[in-house]
Amino acid sequence: xxxxxxxxxxxxxxxxxxxxxxxxxxxxxxxxxxxxxxxxxxxxxxxxxxxxxxxxxxxxxxxxxxxxxxxxxxxxxxxxxxxxxxxxxxxxxxxxxxxxxxxxxxxxxxxxxxxxxxxxxxxxxxxxxxxxxxxxxxxxxxxxxxxxxxxxxxxxxxxxxxxxxxxxxxxxxxxxxxxxxxxxxxxxxxxx
Amino acid sequence: xxxxxxxxxxxxxxxxxxxxxxxxxxxxxxxxxxxxxxxxxxxxxxxxxxxxxxxxxxxxxxxxxxxxxxxxxxxxxxxxxxxxxxxxxxxxxxxxxxxxxxxxxxxxxxxxxxxxxxxxxxxxxxxxxxxxxxxxxxxxxxxxxxxxxxxxxxxxxxxxxxxxxxxxx
Numbered sequence: 001x002x003x004x005x006x007x008x009x010x011x012x013x014x015x016x017x018x019x020x021x022x023x024x025x026x027x028x029x030x031x032x033x034x035x036x037x038x039x040x041x042x043x044x045x046x047x048x049x050x051x052x053x054x055x056x057x058x059x060x061x062x063x064x065x066x067x068x069x070x071x072x073x074x075x076x077x078x079x080x081x082x083x084x085x086x087x088x089x090x091x092x093x094x095x096x097x098x099x100x101x102x103x104x105x106x107x108x109x110x111x112x113x114x115x116x117x118x119x120x121x122x123x124x125x126x127x128x129x130x131x132x133x134x135x136x137x138x139x140x141x142x143x144x145x146x147x148x149x150x151x152x153x154x155x156x157x158x159x160x161x162x163x164x165x166x167x168x169x170x171x172x173x174x175x176x177x178x179x180x181x182x183x184x185x186x187x188x189x190x191x192x
Numbered sequence: 193x194x195x196x197x198x199x200x201x202x203x204x205x206x207x208x209x210x211x212x213x214x215x216x217x218x219x220x221x222x223x224x225x226x227x228x229x230x231x232x233x234x235x236x237x238x239x240x241x242x243x244x245x246x247x248x249x250x251x252x253x254x255x256x257x258x259x260x261x262x263x264x265x266x267x268x269x270x271x272x273x274x275x276x277x278x279x280x281x282x283x284x285x286x287x288x289x290x291x292x293x294x295x296x297x298x299x300x301x302x303x304x305x306x307x308x309x310x311x312x313x314x315x316x317x318x319x320x321x322x323x324x325x326x327x328x329x330x331x332x333x334x335x336x337x338x339x340x341x342x343x344x345x346x347x348x349x350x351x352x353x354x355x356x357x358x359x360x361x
Binding site: 072 | 217226243256279295308310330
């Protein structure tokens, strides 16, 4: 496919573009990032082109995760460090820069300046419940199971708001069916 | 209650999004944004190294599905997948977990790093050092098949508790 012919990371994974490969198998290549966050920063590059994780097969997703765990351990032994970050960004909004899915394994040390510590916020009960209801239903759909909505913390209090929840849902359903995944992917591919 | 807050959360099943024998997924009690999910092994493990390979594979599979659910149900424009492995990586709890964080344009989350170009010689020496330790990468620990129960539990014949029970009706 045209987009794959132009994808630098497809060429890196296949070996057409030389890179410092520290591991390779039939599904994935692991190379050193030439612009690392810290020395020893590894990029796990799936050989089959995918822009974001949801485009990858379950088998490859599991495989790449297990390889990341093992490479993390290899980094800890090789570089005598005490931590790693295993990180992926799906979509430009998440900070993704390459048009090819990458799983980063980053050696860490105290005060290394790598910003992979998400801030924390307090959510009010209603926001928590709304987001839970939406995400719980969508997750159940992904797994092909029945959603089992669980009230967040205090089930007793919720008689009144309970009535509202289905209404809101009904309002929102019409805008939801269109998946944004294709849009996100095409933005990544067409971007630069 | 156990000594691990997250083992307790698994027990309580609060805000559970998914669970099976090995995995438990829920909304994070310490979210960066609404919809921030965490996926954990049910079996307590302080760091990801202590989680068997096949369970790590499952963590990622579940994370991927929840990621799709985040895109579709919350209108997220992106997701971050993150494992903080060790204190220096920002791990705050004594239970290994994988984060899936919904992302939106201008959400003001500071997640990332400033890349620094590396010199060729430095990369070459790192490559050699790391390769020395990657010999066993790709050999996975598989789940052991469950033993098939062929023997029935032995019948207890002369237990005083049975006598007592038989007398009840």
